[in-house]
Amino acid sequence: MSGSTHRDFLSGPLTVHAKETLVVGEGVTLFASRKASAYQNSASSASCGTLSSKEGGCNAFITVSGANAGIMGERGSSGQGSIDGRGDESMLGTSTSWWTLAKEAQTAGDNQQSPRLIQVNSSNSFTAYDINLLNSPMFHLYYSNGTGLTVWGVRIETPATARNTDGIDIAGTTDATVYDSYIEDGDDGIAIKAGSAATSNVTISDSHFYGTHGISIGSETNSGVSNVLVENNTVDGEDSAGNVSGSDNGLRIKSDASRGGSVHNVEYLNNCLTHMKAPLVFDTRYSSSSGSDIPNFTAITVEGVVSVNSLSGAKNDLVGYSSTYPLGLYLSHVKLDATGSTAEYAKVYQYDSNLTASGTGVSVSALSSAAGSYPTCSFPSVPSVTAATASAASTTATTSATTSATAKAAAAAAASADTLTVGPSGSGASYTSVQAAVNAVPANSSSTYTIKIAAGTYHEQVTVPADKPNVEFLGATGNPANVVISDDIASGTAKSGGGTYGTEGSATVTVDAANFTAKYVTFKNSFSPVKHPSITAKQAVALNADGDRQTYVDDVFYGHQDTLLGWGSSSNTTLRNYFYDSTIEGDVDFIFGDNAMVFDHSTIDILDDGFSNEGAITAAATYSANSYGILVTNSTVTTSNTTTSWWLGRPWEPASGMVPQVVFRNTSLPSAINPSTPWTDMGSATWQSARFDQYDDSGAAASAGPQLSSSTAASYTAQKYLAGTDGWDPVL
Template sequence: MYACLFFLAEGLRPFRKAALCALLCCTLSSHAQDRRSVTEPTLPTTVCTTLEPRSTGNEAARLQAALNACPAGQALKLQRGPLGDRFMSGPLRIPSGVTLWIDAGTTLAASTRPADFDTGSGQCGRIDALGKGCQALLTLENTEYSSVMGEGEILGQGDQRMEGSTETWWQLARRAQREGGKQNNPRLIQINQSRNVVLYKIRLRNAPNFHVVLDRVQGFTAWGVVIDTPADARNTDGIDPGASEDITIAHSFIRTGDDNIAIKALRGPSRFISVLDNHFYSGHGMSIGSETNAGVSDVLVRGLTLDGTTWGLRIKSDADRGGLVERVRYEDVCLRNNRWPLSLTTQYAKGAVGTSIPQYRDIRFQSVRGQGGQPELQGFDEAHAHQVLLDGVHIEGAAPWKVRHTRLDTATPASPLPDCTARWLPFPEAKDSALPAPTGQVLLVGPGRPYASVTAALADARAGATVRIAPGTYREVVRLQLPGLRLLGEGATPQDVVLEESRSAADTGTTSKSAVVFAEADGIEIHNLSIANRFHEEHPQVTQGAQAVALYASGDRQRFVGLRLISFQDTLYAARRACNSGAACPPARQFYRDTVVIGAVDFIFGNALAYFDGLDIYGIERPQVIVTAQSCQTEGEVCGYVFRNSRVHADAAVQHIVLGRPWRALSTVTFLDSELDGRVISAGFIDWNQENRLPTTRYAEVNSRGAGAVPPGTRQPHMHTLDAAQLHTISSANRYLAGSDGWQPERSEP
């Protein structure tokens, strides 16, 4: 049974009245939830087309053509490839019955060019009185059984400067707030007048505006979705069902700069909604409103954990946009670090005038445990007083409740409180960061940071400094000349941070001087970024002096992890510093892991002692591409290349892949446990300009796989066979690169 507490508006004095209790203890609907039988979705079984990124520019036309050609019931799958893991795009429309599948490790990123999203008004990227000048990145309109799925990411780039502007999308939103206007920023996903739409496992990040908006949708499931945007990013709601029915949002993680979920009812009622077993972090909480004009009803929120949201369980409206909100059930809820853990307010816009009076009735809080904050239950007036049931609700350490124009029921006996101990989970980050922990001096590069360029930061750096680089493209030449320097890209993928220039041997005088990044000192590390020499892209017809190095590495004990190195001729110069002592020159030990190297001619070359683990080696554009040009030249010289667990392949223009040619007479290269494309030539290696160097080379191949693998003895006749001791040495970078000081480059990052 229930005990009724009636709070008088004037004195907040409780009265118990049996008659009132009988009146208020109406039966809550047993259908206060999605009427469908909803189970976990599954990934598609039929894929119409699989696409890999083709360029760094806007690929919307290519993606839209593939979506349009995909039959209903099938999926367009986006996956990472040798040219990257990111598709840049303007607005896309998903046809009825089609699934957009974004594979793990793949990103669909919104263009930062406002004109790409403009609706025709010319206002996208500007401030006006309406805020309706941009299309969404993804629109589903008048569709049935369409989906967005996969463990990849949709990236809004709200934190990036708009093309042609000095502001980011989010900075525009803040300026609009100060100026009393509305920002024209694109939403991430807009779903209009559709049925049975599914979002499954997808990660949505940094939307310029709302992440997911539903308008007049019948049947929608979001399951296992992750939404991640900073707490200070204005108007970045997570999921907003509006004028929609039969909605389930389950097993999802949401942190954002506005409402984590906001149920609205502007152009029609919203009802039969289930919010089940979700985790919210920063944001404005589990909201209903502010637009409740057409009525919200039959909502079940169960198993919700709110860890650090400003508001917790919240219903908000005012006299300008109010309506009836009824049959709302909150069950098994854990809250902590919330300023207002429970909030039912009818004065959302202060001083709002109108006749659309909000009224909330049959609102039940059952098994709710919170910590701190101040609950507020404030109705509009006595004629529209809240009707609320509290059944097993305890907010430990809360400030005195603000209660006004509210009729409260309490359950006797009360339902048990939830055990929240195991429910405070860390937010699921995009990946387990491989970046090493900073030590010593840390210099921050990026918009709004102390340094606008890497070069500027390095001017103030000391030996052993760490330079952390925010996502963005930095067109500059970078020279690392102090021991122990570390460059760390702070994006979710190496593609998020790009160091680029356009330089060639003809421009700079020699191949070695054409690099974009020079890693010249010992102990240098570079992690999680892209280095691109754009010379060939910008001068495709130039062939003389066209060597264009992306990374020139010449120091000892250097580590390069999670990079993308992009050029055409001579992409990676893995070399040793020049000296005059021949074989006595100290070695340059270098370790490369999980790195993509893109090129066409001799695109991994030099005389370092280098170990490449998990490389993706990708040839481009020429009929024949040549991977290595190693240059050991004297007996006793400590140098050579080992490629372990790597992949050698190429784009469609390539007919033949050559594993290498000897730049010097003792060229030393081993491929170990690697996957070879079927276009790898049967000889494997070729000579250097008919200079008969092959007889003295030290080329070896062990345990290759893939269509390009051949039986032992099939390659050119001068291939070496490695004995057990040699195989033992090359099977580990720690052994191959140990040297006299016992260096261990395969260490795990802290």
């Protein structure tokens, strides 16, 4: 409980025993120690706070052991009690936070040895009620091998960018309820598992999720999951700070043959989804792992679901394991704004549903009637957690503790409160052109200026000069198809003062500034050689990214030849550009330049509209002194073109001292990519002399070119490409 002024408490690991309840008073925060050795699991050879190939190096901050126990908070005008894991703060004696350790583990392919916030082991009749769980180093609440779990009024707030921070894990459990809770974290919002024991009779109801990987069942379903009700929930793919989930799913069941089993009788009733990349995911081949534990998803019912503001390229996954173990799916009153799907071995029965499904072993049957209706959707914001901030009167050693994720988001919002609005004439916006808003940003400001752009097409060339850093373009609708900046200038287009624009000058948008961000915007160069047959220099750039530390999230880049240019590096400096969950369209050298450019979880679409019937996706111009050029990772290359005269890239050497560098890894390649030689030459520069590689791609051309070894691949990740000398890590 709080004293007259003291509301902050600092502790090492705690144990809650049978018939005990830990109560955190109104406005009180219990902070976890940052001393890694305090959590050391004596039974493990792995050291807590390090990376290891093994797991289990750390005990949890709070371990619950025994029946009839609980963790609760008091709720009042000062908020409700909070437990803060301080995952964002450096471990004592280091400069590394728990969350940084998780990212390092991802890069290295190891396991991070980090403590869970609350671990509940074989504790029947456990209750978590009216408590804030904040900034966990790893999972927030993990309940295993018990009967009778109640989670009610719990608020979990950790950014979507904090890796492996599941909200609530329910494993080997019977009779579990999660109700009236708000969950924001960097992994699954809910993860229902059945590894060593079956899980059944689970209800997830009237709760709200932000920036998570979705409401999930799996991956471990070995022992069977049955009788699950997911009802009256909302799932938002963005967290309260605008971060997009790294695995942006809504309702998901996932497993594979190494850990699969029966998932039966799951009902999704009246759920609302927004900002989704994958609204519905039922995937028995979640990974390529092999084994004899076959996933079998049957009697899966989706009754009443609506998705809005889905991200560009969004689709659904309906993947059964085989004709013997097909996905059994019943759909009624399903209204999705992303209706396409990847489907295989699925028996789909539907009524009043706009989801489309076709593929090997897929059958779709119409139902004559079905219960339910469409839900009426509204998406509440994340509640304020006022209890997590340290008291100003507290001057004890705990004053260095972290504030809550919400307090940090509020501070970030205050620091970036300068918002300029752009919209069509009569819309009430401050500016009717994007360039006018850019011109209004003060030069050399350290504040972030957000230019919020209303729906519409803005026909103009836009330049963000180098003396205007920290600018954000934000599409107001959350859908890049609605917010378009477009022009139709080519390299050979004549200028009014004489001469032509040239390749760089053709760009619809040029960003020379550092620390630039764009979300939900389409950058378009609509130049058409059919309309301008006299112009032979057809390069027409949609975006010229000519500055360092630029981030593009859920954007679309449209053009034909030379769509997206990353330019401005030298043999002494490398500019860095990060593209996440975006779509890049074109047909000739449409990703090119000398910058370090990463395309992560994105779609690269080779156009088939008569402009060209062959071409290369990339044309890197990397300096030999620079280790990194272009990386395409965890992405998909698509095309409707049926020829095989397309290549992953060709080497562009416009200056001396260049040895172009490109890697495609973990990326799906279409049959149009030349299956025998996926790379090609450019003039006298041969592809064999360039630094072109692949790793773990799929498709006919996956293994045709040079391949990275597993050990070498660890040096060619998004984090490595973007780190530079300042450790920049925007990776989502």
